[in-house]
Amino acid sequence: MLSAQTSLPPETIAKRNELYRRLDTVAATPLWNVMARLVTPQPQPLSAPGKWEYDRMRELLLEAGELITAKEAERRVLILENTGLRGMSQITQSLYAGLQMILPGEIAPSHRHAASALRFVLEGEGGYTAVDGERIFMEVGDFIITPSWTFHDHGNHGKEPVIWLDGLDVPIVNLFATSFAQSYPGEQQAISRPEGDARARYGSGLLPIEHVAGGSSSPVFHYPYKVAKASLDALLRAGTVDAWHGVKLQYVNPLNGDYAMPTMAAYLQLLPRDFASLPYRSTDSMVFCVKDGQGESIVGEQVISWKRGDVFVVPSWSTVTHRTEGEAVLFSFSDRAAQKKLGLWREEKEGTSS
Structure with missing residues (x-):
C-alpha cells in the first residue's frame, strides 16, 4: 500500500x-x-507437486499398527498432507487423502458422516467393507465408495494387513460448514442385503422395473478392478489410446452416466509400454495412485518417479506429462465433479484449450 x-x-x-x-x-x-x-488471471494453488512412497508409508503404518488399535483410532489412517498445506489435513485445497490399514481380526467401527469417501485397495486379502446394509470383500485394485451419510464399517478376516487409499471431500464440506457425523449403535451395522446386491440391481445394464433414482451418488458402491482392467485391455487392443491420457476410463453412476459421487471424480488409466504423453493441464488438482508398473511424471518443472503403490499430486493448472517403459496402471481422483457442476472446470491440451 x-x-x-x-x-x-x-x-x-x-x-x-x-x-x-x-x-x-x-x-x-x-x-x-x-x-x-x-481475482487472479490464472489459478494460484497453494498445494504443491509431491509424492508419498508406498514402501516408506507402509513401514510407518505397520509401526502405527503396533502402537494403536483400530478401535482406539476409530480409523487407523496416516493423512497425506501436501507440503503447501501442512497442518490442514489436506492433500489439495479441496480434498483429503490418507492410507488406512486394518490388521487381521480387527474391526473399524461403523459410523457415517456428511463427507463422501472413496477407497482404492492397495494390499491384502480378506478385508471387507460394509455400506448401507451390504458387505463386500475387497480385492487389490477395487474402487469403493461410501456416499454421504451412509453407515460404513471395515474389517479383516484374512491373515495379513489390508491397506487402501482413502479420498474424502472433507475440505469441501468444511468450506460450507456442513459437517455432521454419527456413530452406529454397535461396532458393525446390521447386514440387510446379500453381497453383490447393489451390482445386481443397478450395475448390470438392467434396472428394477420402473426404478426411480434417488440421491446424487451411485447406488453401486463396489467397482471390481478385474472388470475395469478388462475394459482397459479391450480398448488398448482396439487402439483407443489418447495422446494425453493413454487409455483412461472414469467410474460412473450407472443410472445417469455422471460421476460416482457429486463432488469427486475417479479414474483408472492404462499407460502403454514406452508411452510418452503430450502436455496436459486442468483446473482440478489430481491425486494419483500407482496400481501397477513404474514410470515418471513431469509436473511443472518437477520430475516425479513412481512405482507401485506410490501416491503423487498434480496441483491445479499444473502441466503434466507421463512416461513409461513397461505398461502401467494409474488410479486417480479429483474434485472435477464439483467443479463441473459449478461451471468452473477447464482443461488445456497441447495446441487446444476449452
Whole structure:
C-alpha cells in the first residue's frame, strides 16, 4: 500500500490511512488493496507437486499398527498432507487423502458422516467393507465408495494387513460448514442385503422395473478392478489410446452416466509400454495412485518417479506429462465433479484449450 502512495501528497496519504484505520474498526477492508490476490488471471494453488512412497508409508503404518488399535483410532489412517498445506489435513485445497490399514481380526467401527469417501485397495486379502446394509470383500485394485451419510464399517478376516487409499471431500464440506457425523449403535451395522446386491440391481445394464433414482451418488458402491482392467485391455487392443491420457476410463453412476459421487471424480488409466504423453493441464488438482508398473511424471518443472503403490499430486493448472517403459496402471481422483457442476472446470491440451 505504501509503494502505491509514494507519489501522492502527504496529506492525501494521511487521509487514506485514516480511512483504512476506521474501516478496520468496522471489520471492512478496501477491495482495491486486495483484488490482485483475490481475482487472479490464472489459478494460484497453494498445494504443491509431491509424492508419498508406498514402501516408506507402509513401514510407518505397520509401526502405527503396533502402537494403536483400530478401535482406539476409530480409523487407523496416516493423512497425506501436501507440503503447501501442512497442518490442514489436506492433500489439495479441496480434498483429503490418507492410507488406512486394518490388521487381521480387527474391526473399524461403523459410523457415517456428511463427507463422501472413496477407497482404492492397495494390499491384502480378506478385508471387507460394509455400506448401507451390504458387505463386500475387497480385492487389490477395487474402487469403493461410501456416499454421504451412509453407515460404513471395515474389517479383516484374512491373515495379513489390508491397506487402501482413502479420498474424502472433507475440505469441501468444511468450506460450507456442513459437517455432521454419527456413530452406529454397535461396532458393525446390521447386514440387510446379500453381497453383490447393489451390482445386481443397478450395475448390470438392467434396472428394477420402473426404478426411480434417488440421491446424487451411485447406488453401486463396489467397482471390481478385474472388470475395469478388462475394459482397459479391450480398448488398448482396439487402439483407443489418447495422446494425453493413454487409455483412461472414469467410474460412473450407472443410472445417469455422471460421476460416482457429486463432488469427486475417479479414474483408472492404462499407460502403454514406452508411452510418452503430450502436455496436459486442468483446473482440478489430481491425486494419483500407482496400481501397477513404474514410470515418471513431469509436473511443472518437477520430475516425479513412481512405482507401485506410490501416491503423487498434480496441483491445479499444473502441466503434466507421463512416461513409461513397461505398461502401467494409474488410479486417480479429483474434485472435477464439483467443479463441473459449478461451471468452473477447464482443461488445456497441447495446441487446444476449452
